[in-house]
Amino acid sequence: EIVLTQSPATLSLSPGERATLSCRASQSVSSYLAWYQQKPGQAPRLLIYDASNRATGIPARFSGSGSGTDFTLTISSLEPEDFAVYYCQQRRTFGPGTKVDIK
Amino acid sequence: QVQLQESGPGLVKPSQTLSLTCTVSGGSISSGDYYWSWIRQPPGKGLEWIGYIYYSGSTYYNPSLKSRVTISVDTSKNQFSLKLSSVTAADTAVYYCARETVVTDAFDIWGQGTMVTVSS
Numbered sequence: 367e368i369v370l371t372q373s374p375a376t377l378s379l380s381p382g383e384r385a386t387l388s389c390r391a392s393q394s395v396s397s398y399l400a401w402y403q404q405k406p407g408q409a410p411r412l413l414i415y416d417a418s419n420r421a422t423g424i425p426a427r428f429s430g431s432g433s434g435t436d437f438t439l440t441i442s443s444l445e446p447e448d449f450a451v452y453y454c455q456q457r458r459t460f461g462p463g464t465k466v467d468i469k
Numbered sequence: 470q471v472q473l474q475e476s477g478p479g480l481v482k483p484s485q486t487l488s489l490t491c492t493v494s495g496g497s498i499s500s501g502d503y504y505w506s507w508i509r510q511p512p513g514k515g516l517e518w519i520g521y522i523y524y525s526g527s528t529y530y531n532p533s534l535k536s537r538v539t540i541s542v543d544t545s546k547n548q549f550s551l552k553l554s555s556v557t558a559a560d561t562a563v564y565y566c567a568r569e570t571v572v573t574d575a576f577d578i579w580g581q582g583t584m585v586t587v588s589s
Binding site: 421462 | 574
């Protein structure tokens with residue numbers, strides 16, 4: 367069973383700053399990794415699939431990279447609506463999440 | 470566009486069976502391109518995949534819940550359903566239905582979620 371680890375647990379940043387979130391898999395998952403954004407009281411929203419492909423309607427400031435066991439979600443310049451929890455997912459396993467909050 | 474909507478009781482007694490239904494609108498559940506999943510999230514915690522069903526009726530469950538889970542599909546109603554037996558307080562969670570793309574394994578569409586509390 368693959369285990370996903372996300373770091374950091376919490377990232378405190380200001381609007382306009384760059385956010386870099388990490389997801390590490392316990393074994394190689396090739397490029398089969400997705401990222402989700404979840405805001406309080408809402409369902410998760412798919413941001414990135416296959417490690418680097420933006421889902422429909424996702425702004426270009428969101429980008430994903432990586433393969434094998436190490437993956438990164440980058441938000442190039444944080445907008446107020448980007449403060450949320452972010453999860454990575456491989457097949458039917460989710461990481462524990464990274465909370466991006468306002469500094 | 471495709472939308473998913475969960476429905477079912479918000480309160481279930483311990484040891485009883487939790488039953489939820491997900492209605493798919495704007496698209497057909499009989500598409501071979503998708504799995505139809507249930508995912509849950511206990512209050513303040515992360516996401517846990519419960520299981521999926523394919524339009525053909527084939528299923529796959531989380532091994533940790535397999536003994537208590539049944540997922541079924543009704544293609545005539547464009548719905549799929551979850552039954553979780555012998556519930557305890559640990560099953561209290563927001564339950565989501567979601568569409569998983571076969572090719573990418575990503576969950577691209579989610580229902581809004583429904584809170585289910587297990588309490589006497």
